[in-house]
Amino acid sequence: MSDNKKIDEIISTDYKFGFHTDVENVYDTGRGISEEVVRKISAFKNEPEWMLNIRLEAYHEFAKMNWPKFGPSLDSINFDEYIYYIKSSKGVEKSWNDVPDAIKDTFDKLGIPEAEKKYLAGVSTQFESEVVYHNTLKELEDLGVLFCDTDTAVKKYPEIVKEYFSKIVPANDNMFAALNTAVWSGGSFIYVPKGVKLEKPLQSYFRINTEQMGQFERTLIIVEDEGSLHYVEGCTAPQYSKDSLHAAVVEIFVGEEGYCRYSTVQNWSNNIINLVTKRTLVKARGHMEWIDGNIGSAINMKYPACILAGEGAKGTTISIAFAGNGQYQDTGAKMIHLAPNTTSQIISKSICRGGGKVNYRGLVKHTKKAYNSKSHVECDTIILDDISTSDTVPTNIVENDSSYIEHEATVSKVSEEQLFYLMSRGLTESQATEMIVMGFIEPFAKELPMEYAVELNQLIKLEMKDSIG
Amino acid sequence: MSKLVIKDLHVSVEGKEILKGVNLELNTGEFHVIMGPNGTGKSTLASTIMGHYKYVVTKGSILLDGEDVLKMTVDERSRKGLFLAMQYPAEITGVTNSDFIKTAMHARLKDGETLPLMKFIRSLDKACEELKMRDDLPHRYVNEGFSGGEKKRNEILQMKLLRPKFAILDEIDSGLDVDALRIVGENVNDMKSDDFGALIITHYERLLDYIKPDYIHVLMNGKVVKEGGLDLMERIDQEGYDWIKEELGIEDDDTPNITSNILGTCATKVALKGEDK
Structure with missing residues (x-):
């Protein structure tokens, strides 16, 4: 009950996550990007030379690269305007008590301590560019699970980071992966040893708190053979008038018969441009699940991918995207089948209203070697008014003759028969619409841990509030 | 006690006039039955009272x-x-059935009234039991994958919990087997009180073994053409409607209706005429 109250409190503020906590920035690199800025970031973090070299190489790739040739216009991005690194707190905190009060206050508004009490196995909370609060339970340590911010991992576990960092998302993959690789800061590092199965989800909150600040987290997750992990990332951001760029990279490696589920509900404020590259390499009989919610941000481009590299590997993406006034959600999923008997499933639910645009953009590819593979794609869209739009842009490629791909797509308005039915039981039109939409996203919501599902429901209801006249 | 009065009601669907001056008066504590051949506007009347968007x-x-x-x-x-x-x-x-019903019950609470969760669960369980519904029903999605009989019972379940003044039952008996018919009929009959009345649309005399009607109205070509008691209903069940047509000199509406699936025994009598829309 107290969780609900907390959430109600949060969403009932006029500003809707627009609260801004005054925190003195300890250090920043100033506006703009250059080789100099990249060197400064690395130097400030006292990084080993190999990481500086990765950054520099990526920066030079970035300088050569072109804008994406699809999706929303990114004209509003001016790379010279962003601050690429800000440090707001001295060092990584282990105990909640040591976290500065102003930061705590912000987290209180987000209800993080409550979340932690419940079923957190470990917390890594990112505030601006640096992880300020980090708590790993002994339980995890005993199992040999490594969970820290990626900066710490570079210093403490260089051999593991060297082996995997930038291997499945190389810097030259795309412009924003290159940018991230050059200036990344923070993000989570998780290593699950062979055969270790974590029953409770690991969680992390992210937060942007400075105007025009880019945030470039770098997450690296390795689940060794027969290991099992559910990682939950959540984020909310304050509302500002000027654009802020967020370009994260998430790399995940799932070993043979390993399992990883990565759940996230992205709710950046509606002025943020969110351009994320998420990719997993799945070995034989391993299984990767992306549970991916997209509610916030002005422009969002995100297509979580699974590279099914080993025989019998499995990939799943269940996603929702909500585009309201002024929002452009261009999201989807990619499943690349490289080995025989691999299977994948994509369930995508999109909602738009108030002139928002929501697209599903997906790629399913079965290569020559991926014989006897199967894919199932389901894309459903609800358009809540006459001024909002949606496109479905699927690409399906099969290069052998024993695989098959099923693709189903529906686009609908809220059905009048359903509205009539619910209203005939006394629900107002807006209650009825809300109920139909909540039902529509249920296949996604039910995959989330309880408190996230509650929060998601509240957020969607809030987004819906001004959608019905 | 409440009163529902329908006066000279004319209703069109997609430009075609279906009801051509219907008069009815219902009090709580009374059960009224509307009978009539398919395609004469019975369901139109039901939907219009509730305010369906298709009916003007x-x-x-x-x-x-x-x-x-x-x-x-x-x-x-x-x-x-x-x-x-x-x-x-x-x-x-x-949307689960229980969430839906709970929201609907909340929607009719008056200021200051509350519906404690435990009270809701108890009343839902009790109503489900009285209707002999499957245990998992509250947790299933509203009407999704329900059999025809389950859907009908689910409608009656909502009626029991929402406690309306007037319920309009639109062919609630179609698609029910004999046992389900008895259960539904008995549950409706048990609702009868000074605060509850019903307008029952049916083809099926058997339902009326369990629901005791007070008045029978025969609807033809968009009008109530004959009214009476149980004896009228019995004659219709045995002889159909032709005698009424002859008696009153009614010509069939010549606009053909599109026939879809017909449920219930009445289908045999009227198979050649379009189903009630």
Whole structure:
């Protein structure tokens, strides 16, 4: 009950996550990007030379690269305007008590301590560019699970980071992966040893708190053979008038018969441009699940991918995207089948209203070697008014003759028969619409841990509030 | 005690006039039955009272305790005490039956009233038991994957929990087997009280073994053409409607209706005429 109250409190503020906590920035690199800025970031973090070299190489790739040739216009991005690194707190905190009060206050508004009490196995909370609060339970340590911010991992576990960092998302993959690789800061590092199965989800909150600040987290997750992990990332951001760029990279490696589920509900404020590259390499009989919610941000481009590299590997993406006034959600999923008997499933639910645009953009590819593979794609869209739009842009490629791909797509308005039915039981039109939409996203919501599902429901209801006249 | 008065009601669907001046008066504590061949406007009458968007009232009035029903939105009608048990209730994917019913019950609470969760669960369980519904019903999505009989029972379940003043039952008996028919019939009959009345649309005399009607109205070509008691119903069940047509000199409406699936035993009698729309 107290969780609900907390959430109600949060969403009932006029500003809707627009609260801004005054925190003195300890250090920043100033506006703009250059080789100099990249060197400064690395130097400030006292990084080993190999990481500086990765950054520099990526920066030079970035300088050569072109804008994406699809999706929303990114004209509003001016790379010279962003601050690429800000440090707001001295060092990584282990105990909640040591976290500065102003930061705590912000987290209180987000209800993080409550979340932690419940079923957190470990917390890594990112505030601006640096992880300020980090708590790993002994339980995890005993199992040999490594969970820290990626900066710490570079210093403490260089051999593991060297082996995997930038291997499945190389810097030259795309412009924003290159940018991230050059200036990344923070993000989570998780290593699950062979055969270790974590029953409770690991969680992390992210937060942007400075105007025009880019945030470039770098997450690296390795689940060794027969290991099992559910990682939950959540984020909310304050509302500002000027654009802020967020370009994260998430790399995940799932070993043979390993399992990883990565759940996230992205709710950046509606002025943020969110351009994320998420990719997993799945070995034989391993299984990767992306549970991916997209509610916030002005422009969002995100297509979580699974590279099914080993025989019998499995990939799943269940996603929702909500585009309201002024929002452009261009999201989807990619499943690349490289080995025989691999299977994948994509369930995508999109909602738009108030002139928002929501697209599903997906790629399913079965290569020559991926014989006897199967894919199932389901894309459903609800358009809540006459001024909002949606496109479905699927690409399906099969290069052998024993695989098959099923693709189903529906686009609908809220059905009048359903509205009539619910209203005939006394629900107002807006209650009825809300109920139909909540039902529509249920296949996604039910995959989330309880408190996230509650929060998601509240957020969607809030987004819906001004959608019905 | 409440009163529902329908006066000279004319209703069109997609430009075609279906009801051509219907008059009816219902009090709580009374059960009224509407009979009539398929395609004569019985379901149109039911849907119009509830305010379905497809039906346009061109003339006449509906008053509930003196208040103008036609000026109310669908949800207002519900909260004022009208209920329609539908022939083809919609499916709502992802919404559990219990969430739906709870929301509907909340919607009609008056200021200061509350519905404690435990009280809700107890009353839902009790109603499910009385209707002999499957245990998992509250947790299934609204009407999704329900059999025809389950859908009908689900409508009656909502009626029991929402406690309307007037329930309109639109062919609630179609698609029910004998046992289900008895259960549904008995549950409706048990609702009868000074605060509850019903308008029952049926083809099926058997339902009336369990629901004791007070008045029978025969609807033909968009009008109530004959009224009476149980004896009228029995004669219709045995002889059909032709004698009424002859007696009153009624010509069949010559506009053909599109025939779809016909459920229930009445189908044999009227198989050649379109199904009620």
